[in-house]
Amino acid sequence: MSGETPHDRRDVDGRADVEIDAEDDGGLEAEEVEARVGLSYTLVQLRRDPTALAGLAIISVSTAVAIVASIDALLLDYWLTQTFWYHPELGPHADTNLPPYGVSNQYYDASRSTLAHPLGTDFRGRDVAVRLFYGTRIAITVGFTSTVIGLVGGTLTGAVAGYYGGWIDDVLMRGAEILYAIPFLILVIVIVSVLDPQRQNALLVAMVGVGIASMPTFARLIRSRVFSVREEEYVEAAKAAGVKDRWIILRHVIPNSFAPVLVQATLQIGLAILIIAGLSFLGFGAQPPQASWGQMLNKARPLLIPNPWFSIFPGLCILFTVVGFNLLGDGLRDAADPRIQN
């Protein structure tokens, strides 16, 4: 050993290393490549993508609306909307079947429409606008909840299957394939019809059902990433340091395999909203008098000819929300893929 104290050596070494860095072009390139796949890089890329930003804007607005509606319904007992607007479920607020403001056709006279009910009233005289506002709450809630169910279940299953491989992988992934083969819409309808004839919990069953149905997609997606991540040296290093498998999966494997799952989750929220709106339309989701878009469409069905606006407005709501999630999902996918040059 040299006569220098450890402290001296450290300073000398530290400085020398910094100098080498500055000259080392290879190191810079590697850093750039790594930065291209990071989360912050993805977000920067996203900012350059106008369609994704439009999607993000739609989602932000609907989520904000849903949060306000939830606070009002759960904490304030509809105080907010009743004070400044109308109760979304109890009516009537005015005459039934009022047309939207300024709209007329051969059945309805525009003079009946009023600014107090800009989108008109429904067959029970309830304000359509406030019901659509509250429909956002159900759509966003079911979208997020069912996706979280699928995301958590699918990610854990797929990560465990991919990490251990072998028979564990076989069992879990065959299970996922069986799940794939089950027609979930029909299963939800059967379960609700048999177990819940009053359809008190139909929306819950629909949410959980759609969530479980989406698990195999997430499981497959993360499993294929885990196969490569588990061979990374930092996983090996964690094993060599005595870290438990469980902890390695949660802390080291899943975060490094998560990017494609996040993209899929965004798309899945839109899909879940669409499916559950469909179930509500069939009467197996949200129940009257709850204000849900699918259920409003259902009630509008026999009145399609005299007053088409009953179905147009909830339809547009569903369309915009789902398109919003899809735009953001596509944008995220492109931004997260370093091979696509924006």
Next chain:
Amino acid sequence: MSTHETILEVEDLKTQFFTEEGVVRAVDGIDFDVRRGEIVGLVGESGAGKSVAVQSILRLVEEPGAIVGGEIRYKDDLLFGLKASADDPQERTEREEMLSRTEMRTQIRGREIAIIFQDPMESLNPVYTVGSQIEEFIALNREVPGDQAREIAMDTLRDVGIPEVESRYDDYPHQFSGGMRQRVLIAMALACEPDLIVADEPTTALDVTVEAQILNLVDDLQARYDTSLVWVTHDMGVVAEICDRVNVMYLGEIVEQAPADDLFHDTKHPYTSKLLASLPRPDRTVGELDSIGGVMPEAINPPSGCRFHSRCPEAREVCAEVHPDERPSAEAGSHHTVACFRDDAFDVGYWDSPPIETEASGGFAASLTAEEGESG
């Protein structure tokens, strides 16, 4: 230094991989030991089985590989050991005193034996800060409260020469250079205060100036922390720099063991000589480096006799027929053990046996080079 107790003892270790093409004998009966405070080198070409050997020590070999024989002792613990089964003498089962998988994980890995991996770019998790990763390992392997783990992590980072630790502590791995990351990995290994660190080619990915700094650092820290090291490398220069004793591996076997100085000045095995000869020397200008003819044979189907005979310039007929085990050299005052018939410890009639043509002495590869020489 050599008077210290032996902490790691590997005896007749055999690790095999069961592939569709056949059984790969990656490690085929190696013996070596590590004493307290010593740096032991494990040297050989790519594919010699060095990495598999060190993974076997920590029982990190994964499917389709498995340790099939031998014994690994660490201090008073049996890390691996088999015994003949009571019912079927052919069948061999794990001994009762062998540590369970849980015991390996909680008592040995990280806590007693730590590994530093080859590639500093890949060995840190990109999604966490450097500091939090060291803290994680400390919290796991040392019974200390959270804020103290942070203190220890910072102190260790200072010890390995990371400048401005306070500001770099919460940086992510990609913000560090290769040399700095290797220092972080060394800090991660040291922070858990293991008695043995296995370094699996830790400087291979670094350029030589950084490599020299890291070697000095390791030498320094090793003395300060009184840790033993197993240093895996293919670089004889690194061996000369830091190792106390050296094991030379070829195709799953150790062919020569000696204190580092003896190995360089009194080389016994032709493979070791060829390895040394293939090292570029700045003080000698040569037209072409003296490489080892041929490539290492597949470990699925090793050559008969001495495994090196197909590439050995000294090979004689007996080398292709009889397999040399490793023996202490017969030379007086030598600390070598060697697996080569040229040593007097063997009495198999090497010197009476006629030389044979090999890839090194005059086989196909040699004839190719000769032709090139003539035409050029």
